[in-house]
Amino acid sequence: MAEELRLPAxxxxxxxxxxxxxxxxxxxxxxxxxxxxxxxxxxxxxxWEHRESTDIDITVAEESEPSILMxxxxxxxxRGVAALxxxxxxxxxxxxxxxxxxxxxLDIWATTPKPGTGAGPAxxxxxxxxxxxxxxxxxxxxxxxxxxxxxxxxxxLWVLPPVA
Numbered sequence: 001m002a003e004e005l006r007l008p009a010x011x012x013x014x015x016x017x018x019x020x021x022x023x024x025x026x027x028x029x030x031x032x033x034x035x036x037x038x039x040x041x042x043x044x045x046x047x048w049e050h051r052e053s054t055d056i057d058i059t060v061a062e063e064s065e066p067s068i069l070m071x072x073x074x075x076x077x078x079r080g081v082a083a084l085x086x087x088x089x090x091x092x093x094x095x096x097x098x099x100x101x102x103x104x105x106l107d108i109w110a111t112t113p114k115p116g117t118g119a120g121p122a123x124x125x126x127x128x129x130x131x132x133x134x135x136x137x138x139x140x141x142x143x144x145x146x147x148x149x150x151x152x153x154x155x156x157l158w159v160l161p162p163v164a
Contacts, residue, residue, distance in 0.1 A: 025077035039132030067094030
């Protein structure tokens, strides 16, 4: 039986507004509009009901290049995001595409979640979706924290002059 999740209010409203244009963009990107999984803190918030969340995190196949959705002026995703008052930005060598609004964002990340298995079916706000497992989400969060801590320490230890 599929897990049933209700997204926190603001994230749920964002997903309701962007779900169809996002699915079509993923189809354009991968050839399969269902080739994604929702993850991140929003799914944890839906599972645990411990906090509000305002963003949506999507993973697609690692070989994908989400940044191509920015390129063409004819991109339906770009036009749809703009029609909703947002803009697109890309990072991580084109592997991360972010649709940004003043207080919300939707990330499309080309990556392979670790561990490689664990994503599964769910009913999210009444619609079938694939979602990452709690283990996959938490591993991603810990990996991100470790990378940020390493970069911070590298900056502090090697870039800044010693304090006299």
